[in-house]
Each structure stands twice: as structure tokens, then as C-alpha cells.
Amino acid sequence: MISFGPTEEQEVARDAMREFAASAIRPIARRCDEDSQTPDAFLEQAWQLGLVATQIPEAYGGAGEARSPITNVLVLEELAHGDAGLALAAVSPALFAMPVVEFGTEAQKRELLPLFCGERFHAASLALVEPGPCFDPTALRTRAERKGDGFVLSGVKCCVPLADRASHFLVLARENGGDAVQAYVVPRDAAGLALAAPEKNLGLRALTTGTLTLERVEVPASARLGGDAGCDARRIVNLARTAQAAVLVGVSRAVMEYAIPYAKDREAFDEAIAKKQAIAFTLADMCIEVDAMRWLVWQAASRLENGIDATREAQLARSYCAKQAMKIADDGVQVLGGHGFIREHPVELWYRNARTLGVLDGAGLV
Amino acid sequence: MIDFTLTDNDKKVLDSIRAEALVCRNYARHYDENEHEFPPDELPEAKDFPPMMSLFGGRTKDDTGLGVISMMVAGAQSWGDYSVRMRRGRGGLGNAALRAAGTPEQQQKWGGLTLAMAITEPGCGSDPSRVQMTAVLDPTTDEWVLNGEKIFVTTGCRAEGVIVWATLDRSAGRAGIKSFLVEKGAPGFIVAHKEKKLGIRADDTAAYVFKDCRIPRGNLLGGKEEIPKESSGGFxxxxxxxxxxxxxxxxxxxxxxxxxxxxxxxxxxxxxxxxxxxxxxxxxxxxxxxxxxxxxxxxxxxxxxxxxxxxxxxxxxxxxxxxxxxxxxxxxxxxxxxxxxxxxxxxxxxxxxxxxxxxxxxxxxxxxxxxxxxxxxxxxxxxxxxxxxxxx
Known part of the structure; x- marks a missing residue:
């Protein structure tokens, strides 16, 4: 049945996130961007929202609520409305934990999931994106070769969120020279794993990201996510693409909601610039596209929630949202004119964030 | 709950509409290239398809809402062909206007007719406050006298009547504009021609001329003859x-x-x-x-x-x-x-x-x-x- 109505619980969660984004994220976003830092205090504060632990089954210490990609996109849009980098930082442990919930063996769940059910923030991350042009999540360059009972991993991964803090990485790699992609749990202290200094990026600076080099890293057979059955790496990519698109909706809405009051306040030629059709229509287009983007994201999330293949919908949502968010942020800078270029206003930050987010191709981030 | 899956009942409706739409598509080129012809109300190959209403039988609260499914049905029909689509359903845009603005008596009287809606004129489109067509009351006969031209009237040739916008007082702007129901056959109401268009050529798009056209006083939609001071009147x-x-x-x-x-x-x-x-x-x-x-x-x-x-x-x-x-x-x-x-x-x-x-x-x-x-x-x-x- 086609419905655009969130459940009551989802509305409550969305409202709470909207409140948190306004009170705890937006006020620190500029400072975090300037410092290129994700503050520990913020991560601890966000941890209290239970973003990760709620969807971990009770048997492993979580709250046991149903895993819901729809709830997640609602939450992400709100958090990203505060700041995209901090939103991604807050949910980044889920990048690791949720694939374990979905595909992990009993032993993997027992070992790893309790890490995310404590009082304190716990970082672990997904290593998917690879450096250089022509990155393609279906044609990874990182390899996993079978050696004895285990595997040897070789390759380079970048844009790994909170890599500086992560205790474990979920590394996606092509197995045994074939096309099939599988995921491997690699502890931070594994021999051969090197972590470079934090990356310096155009945007999303409030999220520290890192580059991992895997030089013949040996892991046991038990490190393969899902054991012999493996995991559905395509679903992991689809979830990532959908989540990325949800973040782009949040960024776009932030731009629109900032540009509207600005345009009503700013005067030129004796009246508010919002009274000029050139500006008013630009704002109307933002409103149209924020809606259109959101429904594409919901459509993809709904398929993921129902366990239906969402490869097509996730790709369409991701590519559409990347394009439109860039346009909205670009128009936002233009509506503000010179002030759009000044770091006193957040629009230049959103402009950089929109560009950075849009090129990750569903990769890495969430 | 947020959901985008179609139920079996939804699919049943859409499958049937699409199958029928494909029949219509067979005629699409013919009526495009022969603009002067009107497609028949019912195509011979389509007569065995179930009537629309029967497709909607047995729906439950778990099925997609009627508004949403209607949009999908509209899309499925035009997916076959825009102009050659099911004509069994009566009613035009004017019927929606009658429902929205007519008195209960007016709805009762004219609800069964297919009604077109005529707003656009050669000199006014997106800004209907510039309507030039006039309506003047003739108190001796209790009739409105209409004068003016209307263009781009959808369903205008087939319709049995039309809701037409005219002004009681051009100087009153939007407030002076009222809508009137004119039945085909009213004296002075001329269907001038079928418009020649870029596309949707089989569609019935008419141009009207009203020359001292007389209609009964009760044909003013909603019945309010005074010109309001502030409000937007018929708008x-x-x-x-x-x-x-x-x-x-x-x-x-x-x-x-x-x-x-x-x-x-x-x-x-x-x-x-x-x-x-x-x-x-x-x-x-x-x-x-x-x-x-x-x-x-x-x-x-x-x-x-x-x-x-x-x-x-x-x-x-x-x-x-x-x-x-x-x-x-x-x-x-x-x-x-x-x-x-x-x-x-x-x-x-x-x-x-x-x-x-x-x-x-x-x-x-x-x-x-x-x-x-x-x-x-x-x-x-x-x-x-x-x-x-x-x-x-």
C-alpha cells in the first residue's frame, strides 16, 4: 500500500533528532569545520541518543528494536540538517555494527555487537572507498586471497569515517581474484595495517576520515563476515547509497531554510530580494527539489526495509540527490551573494559539504 | 507506515488499465495524423474490458488510497495514448467546478451533463483577472447577456455545457468575475472551431464565440450576484x-x-x-x-x-x-x-x-x-x- 505516513514512533524519533540537531549540532558545526575535528564530547552526547544500540538485538546487549532503514533515513535527514559531517560521525559505528547484525555469524555477533551497547561511544568503521579516480564499489581493487584457513588482504582504502578512533574495520574486498565482493573484520592493530594522518578534505571536515593501507594483512577464516555464507555486499552498498542520499536531503533543506529568511530580510532596490521573481523562483525550485529528493530516498529505504532488492532505487536516489543538492547549495550561495562566500554564514560550508558528499558514490559514509 | 509497494488489488486495477491503454495506442497515430476526426467514445477492441468502477470493487483499507491510485490510473491511461483514452467516463473540468462552486440545486440540475470549463481568452491566460468577456443582466427578461471569446476549451466540442468566466464590471478586477453555466444550444453561443495544435491533436480543444448570448438568471454559479468589496469573488x-x-x-x-x-x-x-x-x-x-x-x-x-x-x-x-x-x-x-x-x-x-x-x-x-x-x-x-x- 502506497503511504507517505511515518509511524508514531518514527515521528517521535524524527522530532527528537530535529531538536538535537538544532540544539547540539548546528551550534558547534562551524567550530568543528574550522578545527577539522569531531569532538569527543559531541560523540558521547550523540551516543546517548542510542542511534546504534537500539537496533542491536537484546541477546547481544542492545535494545532489540527492529532494524529499520526507513527510520534511519528519517533520522539522518534531521541530523544532517544540523551538520552533515557530525551526523555521519554520530552514526558511523552503525556502518560496522549493522552489517554484523544483518550478516554476522553467531560468533561474530557475540564478539562484536556488545562493543556498541555500552555507556560510552565506541568507534568502528566501514572501509569501502578507494583512492584515485574511477572508484567503483562493484569493481574494488582491494583483494582478499585465501591462504591456508584464512585470508590475506591487500589494498588501500580512503574516506574511512572516524578511522582515527576505530577499534575494528569492516574491509570490503574482491575475493580470490574474482568479481565477488566480501567483507572482512580487521582489528585496528592487525599486522600490516597502516593508518595515515587524518585526511584533509574540501568538506565534511567535522568528520575525521582516514586512509588505510593494507599490506598483506593476514586474518583468520572467522574474520569473513557471515562465515562460509558470506554477506550481501551489494545490500551494504545500497544501504550506504540510500543513507548518503538522506544526508544530502538534510543539507539541501538546511540551505533552503537559511536562504528563505535571508532573502526576506535582505533589501535591494527598495524591497526584499525575495520579492523579485528571480530569487523567489530559485527558492521555489529548492522547495520542489527537497521534496522530490526525499521521496526518492524513502522509496529506496522502503525497499530495503521490505528486503526487496533496491539496487536500482538506491542508485537513482543517490545520483539524483547528489545532483540536486549540489544545485541547491550552489543557488543558496548565489541568493546570499557576497555573504554566501563569507564564512560568517553557513552556506559556504554546506556548498563544500554538498560537493564532498555527492562524489562518494554511496561509498564509505554510512 | 511509509511504504511504496502495490497490493494485489492495486495491481489488478493498473494491469487492466494498461492492457486497455495498449489498445488505445493502436489508434494513436491515426488520430494524430487526422486531426479533424474525433476518436470514438469506445473502441471496438476495448469493449470487453471491465468498466472502471468494477475494477475498484473489493478494495480494503490495506489497499492504496483512492486518490493515489487514481493518479496512477491517469498515468496508465495516458501511457497508452493521451487523446485516445477511455471516454466512458462522463464529465470534464467544468464538472469539478460545478461541484466546487455550484449551489446544491445547480449541482442537482446539471451534474449529469458533461461540462467544459472556459477561462482562457485570446488576450488572457495565466492572469484570469484580465477576463474581457462581459455578462450584463437584462432585468426585463431576467437573463444574462454574454459577449466575448474563449479559446483552448478542453472537451469543448463534445461537452453538453460549459462553465464560463465573465466579468460583471471590468473596473472591479478579480472581484467582478463570475462563473456562468451555458448549455449548448443557447442563442448566440457558437462553437467556432477545433484548435490545431502541436500535440494531443485528437483531443477535443475548442474555441467559442459568445455573441449576445442569453442565459437564464439562475445560471450564475453559486447564485451570488453582488460584487464583493474585498474578497476575490469567484476565484x-x-x-x-x-x-x-x-x-x-x-x-x-x-x-x-x-x-x-x-x-x-x-x-x-x-x-x-x-x-x-x-x-x-x-x-x-x-x-x-x-x-x-x-x-x-x-x-x-x-x-x-x-x-x-x-x-x-x-x-x-x-x-x-x-x-x-x-x-x-x-x-x-x-x-x-x-x-x-x-x-x-x-x-x-x-x-x-x-x-x-x-x-x-x-x-x-x-x-x-x-x-x-x-x-x-x-x-x-x-x-x-x-x-x-x-x-x-
Missing amino acids: AGVMKTFNMTRPAVAAIGLGISQAALDFTREQLQAAGVVFDYAPGAASQSALAQRFFELEALQEAAMLTVMRAAWLSDTAKPNNLESSICKAKGGAAVREITQGCIELLGPMGASREHLLEKWFRDVRITDIYEGTGQIQRLIIARQILDYGRTELK
């Missing part, structure tokens, strides 16, 4: 009409652009283009990438239509959303059909295929029922909280 009723029809118009356009996409995909696949949604941009062909872009545009636009209809189904206001979907749909269908021809090259421009016709047919979507610019004006006023004097 409110008409605007309500548009809130109900804008999503439908977008849905109809998107049915046509869906046909264009389906055809383009088939042809490209037959020519060896691979469509795989999994790889990143680096591994996609330019043709596939462009196609995905158009496909995303199609789905985004259709979702805004469904959203506006869902709000209506759940008794929530949808003024803003019906303008959003009309603006989005109108722009999307243009880009999609233009893009499909671009993707197929000369084949796309050939009259051997229907794609070039869809490209022409769909262009009206961004014009009638309020152009894309008018929709943006409405949207901008709402999000900026401006009235029409503050944002012109």
Missing part, C-alpha cells in the same frame, strides 16, 4: 478546482513520459546497451548514465504527484504540494521526452514511431492548469508567506 471556487486537478494533470503527463522511457529502454537494450544499476559512474556508458538520470527524474516527479494525492486521501491540506507536483511534473516530462529522442537519435525523431508524438503531446503539461511559472509563484508565496501583492 476561491476555481482555485479549489485546481487543487484537485493539478496532480492529475501532472500524472497524465508523466504517463506519456513513462511510455517514452519504456520505448527508449527497449530500443537501447535491443541495440546492446547494458543497464546495470550497481556500478559507479566510472563503469557506466554515457547512454546508460543519461537514461538513469531521466528515469530518476520520472520517479521523483511521480512521487511528488503521489504525495499530493496521499495528503488529500488522508484529509490533509495539499495546496503547496499540488503546485509542487505540477511544477515538477511539467518540467520533468519535457526533459524526459526531449532526452529520449536525443538518446535514440534519428529513430527518435521518426514518425514511424510514437516517441516524436509523445514529445509533442506532453509539451502541454507545463502550460495548462497553470504554467510552471505560475506554480512557482504559488509555491514561492507560500514558503515566503507573501500575498499576491507582495510577490507579483
Whole structure:
């Protein structure tokens, strides 16, 4: 049945996130961007929202609520409305934990999931994106070769969120020279794993990201996510693409909601610039596209929630949202004119964030 | 719960409509190339299809809401052909206006007629406050005397009557405009001609002339003869009409652009283009990438239509959303059909295929029922909280 109505619980969660984004994220976003830092205090504060632990089954210490990609996109849009980098930082442990919930063996769940059910923030991350042009999540360059009972991993991964803090990485790699992609749990202290200094990026600076080099890293057979059955790496990519698109909706809405009051306040030629059709229509287009983007994201999330293949919908949502968010942020800078270029206003930050987010191709981030 | 899956009952309706739409498609080229002809109300091959109402039997609260499914039905019909679609259902845009603005007695009296709606004149379109057609009361006979011209009247030839806008006092602006019901056959009411158009050529689009046309005093819709000082008079009723029809118009356009996409995909696949949604941009062909872009545009636009209809189904206001979907749909269908021809090259421009016709047919979507610019004006006023004097 086609419905655009969130459940009551989802509305409550969305409202709470909207409140948190306004009170705890937006006020620190500029400072975090300037410092290129994700503050520990913020991560601890966000941890209290239970973003990760709620969807971990009770048997492993979580709250046991149903895993819901729809709830997640609602939450992400709100958090990203505060700041995209901090939103991604807050949910980044889920990048690791949720694939374990979905595909992990009993032993993997027992070992790893309790890490995310404590009082304190716990970082672990997904290593998917690879450096250089022509990155393609279906044609990874990182390899996993079978050696004895285990595997040897070789390759380079970048844009790994909170890599500086992560205790474990979920590394996606092509197995045994074939096309099939599988995921491997690699502890931070594994021999051969090197972590470079934090990356310096155009945007999303409030999220520290890192580059991992895997030089013949040996892991046991038990490190393969899902054991012999493996995991559905395509679903992991689809979830990532959908989540990325949800973040782009949040960024776009932030731009629109900032540009509207600005345009009503700013005067030129004796009246508010919002009274000029050139500006008013630009704002109307933002409103149209924020809606259109959101429904594409919901459509993809709904398929993921129902366990239906969402490869097509996730790709369409991701590519559409990347394009439109860039346009909205670009128009936002233009509506503000010179002030759009000044770091006193957040629009230049959103402009950089929109560009950075849009090129990750569903990769890495969430 | 947020959901986008169709139930078995939904699929049953849409499958039947699509099958019938394909029958209509067989006639599409003929009526496009023979503009002076009107398609029959019922096609011989289509007579065995179940009537629309029977398809909606047995629906439950677990099925998609009637508003949303109606939008999908509208799209499925125009996916076959815009002009040659099921004519069994009576009623035109004028019937919606009658329901929105007529007194109960008027609705009772004329509800059974197919009614067109005539607003546009040779000199006024998007700004109906410039209506030049006049209505003057003749107290000796208790009749209104109408004088003026109307163009672009949808269903204008087939309709049995028309709701027409005329002004009681040009100096009163919008407040002076009233709507009147004129039945065919009224003295001085002339159906001048069927318009010749870029697309939707089989469609019944008429031009009217009213020359000292006399109608009974009771034919003023809503019955209020005085000119209000402040309010917008007849405008409110008409605007309500548009809130109900804008999503439908977008849905109809998107049915046509869906046909264009389906055809383009088939042809490209037959020519060896691979469509795989999994790889990143680096591994996609330019043709596939462009196609995905158009496909995303199609789905985004259709979702805004469904959203506006869902709000209506759940008794929530949808003024803003019906303008959003009309603006989005109108722009999307243009880009999609233009893009499909671009993707197929000369084949796309050939009259051997229907794609070039869809490209022409769909262009009206961004014009009638309020152009894309008018929709943006409405949207901008709402999000900026401006009235029409503050944002012109």
C-alpha cells in the first residue's frame, strides 16, 4: 500500500533528532569545520541518543528494536540538517555494527555487537572507498586471497569515517581474484595495517576520515563476515547509497531554510530580494527539489526495509540527490551573494559539504 | 507506515488499465495524423474490458488510497495514448467546478451533463483577472447577456455545457468575475472551431464565440450576484478546482513520459546497451548514465504527484504540494521526452514511431492548469508567506 505516513514512533524519533540537531549540532558545526575535528564530547552526547544500540538485538546487549532503514533515513535527514559531517560521525559505528547484525555469524555477533551497547561511544568503521579516480564499489581493487584457513588482504582504502578512533574495520574486498565482493573484520592493530594522518578534505571536515593501507594483512577464516555464507555486499552498498542520499536531503533543506529568511530580510532596490521573481523562483525550485529528493530516498529505504532488492532505487536516489543538492547549495550561495562566500554564514560550508558528499558514490559514509 | 509497494488489488486495477491503454495506442497515430476526426467514445477492441468502477470493487483499507491510485490510473491511461483514452467516463473540468462552486440545486440540475470549463481568452491566460468577456443582466427578461471569446476549451466540442468566466464590471478586477453555466444550444453561443495544435491533436480543444448570448438568471454559479468589496469573488471556487486537478494533470503527463522511457529502454537494450544499476559512474556508458538520470527524474516527479494525492486521501491540506507536483511534473516530462529522442537519435525523431508524438503531446503539461511559472509563484508565496501583492 502506497503511504507517505511515518509511524508514531518514527515521528517521535524524527522530532527528537530535529531538536538535537538544532540544539547540539548546528551550534558547534562551524567550530568543528574550522578545527577539522569531531569532538569527543559531541560523540558521547550523540551516543546517548542510542542511534546504534537500539537496533542491536537484546541477546547481544542492545535494545532489540527492529532494524529499520526507513527510520534511519528519517533520522539522518534531521541530523544532517544540523551538520552533515557530525551526523555521519554520530552514526558511523552503525556502518560496522549493522552489517554484523544483518550478516554476522553467531560468533561474530557475540564478539562484536556488545562493543556498541555500552555507556560510552565506541568507534568502528566501514572501509569501502578507494583512492584515485574511477572508484567503483562493484569493481574494488582491494583483494582478499585465501591462504591456508584464512585470508590475506591487500589494498588501500580512503574516506574511512572516524578511522582515527576505530577499534575494528569492516574491509570490503574482491575475493580470490574474482568479481565477488566480501567483507572482512580487521582489528585496528592487525599486522600490516597502516593508518595515515587524518585526511584533509574540501568538506565534511567535522568528520575525521582516514586512509588505510593494507599490506598483506593476514586474518583468520572467522574474520569473513557471515562465515562460509558470506554477506550481501551489494545490500551494504545500497544501504550506504540510500543513507548518503538522506544526508544530502538534510543539507539541501538546511540551505533552503537559511536562504528563505535571508532573502526576506535582505533589501535591494527598495524591497526584499525575495520579492523579485528571480530569487523567489530559485527558492521555489529548492522547495520542489527537497521534496522530490526525499521521496526518492524513502522509496529506496522502503525497499530495503521490505528486503526487496533496491539496487536500482538506491542508485537513482543517490545520483539524483547528489545532483540536486549540489544545485541547491550552489543557488543558496548565489541568493546570499557576497555573504554566501563569507564564512560568517553557513552556506559556504554546506556548498563544500554538498560537493564532498555527492562524489562518494554511496561509498564509505554510512 | 511509509511504504511504496502495490497490493494485489492495486495491481489488478493498473494491469487492466494498461492492457486497455495498449489498445488505445493502436489508434494513436491515426488520430494524430487526422486531426479533424474525433476518436470514438469506445473502441471496438476495448469493449470487453471491465468498466472502471468494477475494477475498484473489493478494495480494503490495506489497499492504496483512492486518490493515489487514481493518479496512477491517469498515468496508465495516458501511457497508452493521451487523446485516445477511455471516454466512458462522463464529465470534464467544468464538472469539478460545478461541484466546487455550484449551489446544491445547480449541482442537482446539471451534474449529469458533461461540462467544459472556459477561462482562457485570446488576450488572457495565466492572469484570469484580465477576463474581457462581459455578462450584463437584462432585468426585463431576467437573463444574462454574454459577449466575448474563449479559446483552448478542453472537451469543448463534445461537452453538453460549459462553465464560463465573465466579468460583471471590468473596473472591479478579480472581484467582478463570475462563473456562468451555458448549455449548448443557447442563442448566440457558437462553437467556432477545433484548435490545431502541436500535440494531443485528437483531443477535443475548442474555441467559442459568445455573441449576445442569453442565459437564464439562475445560471450564475453559486447564485451570488453582488460584487464583493474585498474578497476575490469567484476565484476561491476555481482555485479549489485546481487543487484537485493539478496532480492529475501532472500524472497524465508523466504517463506519456513513462511510455517514452519504456520505448527508449527497449530500443537501447535491443541495440546492446547494458543497464546495470550497481556500478559507479566510472563503469557506466554515457547512454546508460543519461537514461538513469531521466528515469530518476520520472520517479521523483511521480512521487511528488503521489504525495499530493496521499495528503488529500488522508484529509490533509495539499495546496503547496499540488503546485509542487505540477511544477515538477511539467518540467520533468519535457526533459524526459526531449532526452529520449536525443538518446535514440534519428529513430527518435521518426514518425514511424510514437516517441516524436509523445514529445509533442506532453509539451502541454507545463502550460495548462497553470504554467510552471505560475506554480512557482504559488509555491514561492507560500514558503515566503507573501500575498499576491507582495510577490507579483
